[in-house]
Structures are given as structure tokens and as C-alpha cells.
Amino acid sequence: MSEVRGKVAVVTGAGSGIGREIAFELARRGARLAVSDVDETGLAATADRLEALGAQVRSARLDVSDRQAVESYAASVAADFGVVHQVYNNAGIAAGGAVADNDWETYERVLGVNLFGVIHGSKAFLPHLIASGDGHVVNVSSLNGIMGQPRSTAYCASKFGVRGFTESLRAEMLMAGRPVQVTVVHPGGVRTNIASAGLEDARKRGEVTPEDEARVRTYNEKLLKMPPRQAARIIVDGVEAGKQRVLVGNDAKLVDLLVRLLPRRYPALAAQFERRRFSRG
């Protein structure tokens, strides 16, 4: 029987992609779910499917970058279910652009969602996870939390930050003997809407260049390959197995190896990869 049967799991960014599929996977394994997203339409579709799968579901709009909103959300989820066992801090956004071209707002926005969203969710739910006696924090980083990449500085900074925060939190829980496991997830390319959503967002700001469009096309056609359901299964299996670190896909595993084996050479390789993969024409 699944370890998560009957447990209460919180999933942020559950209106699409990996978060939605994590919620479905948990529901199939018998968990009770609190799902949230800023996209209410996507979230409603997720909640409908979760109910069809027979799960007990609590669904709410939540912007993970809003600290107070996350704090009151955590209190209300704990009050509604009486206990919280697992939190999957999954919500995230993509943004490209070179340092010279990015404005300050891009850094604040990306770090606000991808890094502070994870810190907010971890910290706000931590007392409830400890109180459950069997808690688990699962923070979604990226392959870009292992390897720096040109024209991805905001995203890489946020995802390296998630990894640092999560590994420190794990050591704290061990040091204090708290009953909370801590997992960091590093997905490689997963076939979701993340690149297109980032491009759409940039378009609204009038910041899209033909290079950006070509880059997102390459991501969608060549790099974001794994079906999100498969990614979710790998993640939830890893959590059930008590893994501290879950690498999702051969690309993430390869990057992990490359950075360890060639720590000084990898930036030149990353530059070469960028030139080859994303040069136009």
C-alpha cells in the first residue's frame, strides 16, 4: 500500500504541468489534497479531475510570491484538514534574457515566485509538518539548479537558491531531530507549458525578440520532452522512497555528472551548447 494513503498533501502550481500531474499521482495513491495556483481556470480543471479520481480536495487561488497569503493559506489548510503531512512547492515561471538586457523587475519577479514562493511554502507549513509527526517538504528546483546556463541568470539564481535553501533545511531538520524529510527535485526537460507561458508573459510586457521566440520554439520542440505524468511518477516514487534528491530524466542525470566531472570546463560547454542549440537560421 502507498505510503501517502490518507495523508494530506499540499501542491502549489497545480493548475498545469508537473504540479497538476503530481496532484493526480498523489490522488491515485489515496492522498487527500490541497491544490492551488494563480490560474483559476487551470486549477478548476485539476480539481474536477481529482474529484473524479475520488480524492478529498481543497482548491484555492494562491500566489506563492505573496508571503501573507501563503501564511494564511497554510493556517486555513491545517484548520480544514486538521493535519498536513506533505508540501510540494512546485509553482514556478521561466524567463530568459542576458544580464545586460534583463531589467530589475525580471529578477524580482522570477526570484519572487521561484525562490521566495518555495521559502514561503516551506516556512509557513513547517510547524504543521512537524506537528504531523511524519512530515515531508518537497521543493522543485531544476536541472538549472545544478548547472548555470547563459541567458537564464534569473531562473538559475532562483533554482540554485531552491537547492541551497532545501539542503540547509534538511540539515536543520536532522540536527534538531524533527520528523520532517526534505527532498529537492531537479527535473530536466518536461513537456509542459512553462516556456510558452514565459514567452507570453514577456510578450505582454513588450519584451520579446525574435531570438526569444526561436529559443522557446527550440525548448518546446527539442528539449522539453518527458511527459509530465512520467515526471510526476518519478517525483512521487522518490518521495515515497525517502530520497533526498530526485533527478528527473537522463538530461538532468547527465548534467549532474558533467558538472561534477568537469567543474571548470562546463561553462565553456554550456556556452557552446547555447550557441549551437539556439542560434537562429
Ligand SMILES: NC(=O)c1ccc[n+]([C@@H]2O[C@H](COP(=O)([O-])OP(=O)(O)OC[C@H]3O[C@@H](n4cnc5c(N)ncnc54)[C@H](O)[C@@H]3O)[C@@H](O)[C@H]2O)c1
Ligand atoms: N517543464 C520543465 O521542463 C521543468 C524543468 C525543470 C524545472 N521545472 C519546474 O517545475 C515546476 C513546474 O513547472 P511546469 O513545467 O509544470 O510549468 P507549468 O507552466 O506547466 O506550470 C506551472 C504552474 O505554476 C503556476 N504559477 C505561476 N506563477 C505562480 C504563482 N506566483 N503562484 C502560484 N502559482 C503560480 C502557473 O499558473 C502554472 O499552473 C516549476 O517550478 C518549474 O521551474 C520545470
